[in-house]
Amino acid sequence: MSLECNSGCNCKTNYYTPVCDITTNTTYFSACMVGCLESSKSNNISVTYKDCGCLSGMANVVKGSCNLGTTSNCNLRFWAYITVTAIGTACIFIIIPSINIVYL
Numbered sequence: 001m002s003l004e005c006n007s008g009c010n011c012k013t014n015y016y017t018p019v020c021d022i023t024t025n026t027t028y029f030s031a032c033m034v035g036c037l038e039s040s041k042s043n044n045i046s047v048t049y050k051d052c053g054c055l056s057g058m059a060n061v062v063k064g065s066c067n068l069g070t071t072s073n074c075n076l077r078f079w080a081y082i083t084v085t086a087i088g089t090a091c092i093f094i095i096i097p098s099i100n101i102v103y104l
Contacts, residue, residue, distance in 0.1 A: 005054035006035040020066035021055060027065040036061060 011032035019031045028034045035053030042048065047063040055061065 018065040019061050019063055022060045025066045
């Protein structure tokens with residue numbers, strides 16, 4: 001995970017400390033991996049990283065992973081799975097009793 005742009009940073013990979021490039025909505029492993037040299041805190045809550053050598057242009061990188069909307073997408077898939085499974089199970093219990101078993 002060491003690139004030329006972060007080679008002098010001696011980045012640790014023991015802990016996942018994600019940062020988000022707000023411009024591209026991309027989550028990176030850590031600010032160090034993106035080559036960020038400076039950080040600033042606003043309102044003692046959000047941390048913004050600056051001078052990130054691995055990113056082009058004036059990237060706005062903040063602490064935390066990007067919100068990609070996957071939570072609602074996962075919830076939708078979960079409930080779709082539950083619904084299909086319930087309907088499938090109900091159909092099986094309706095069809096099986098109606099099959100005539102022939103004894104020889």
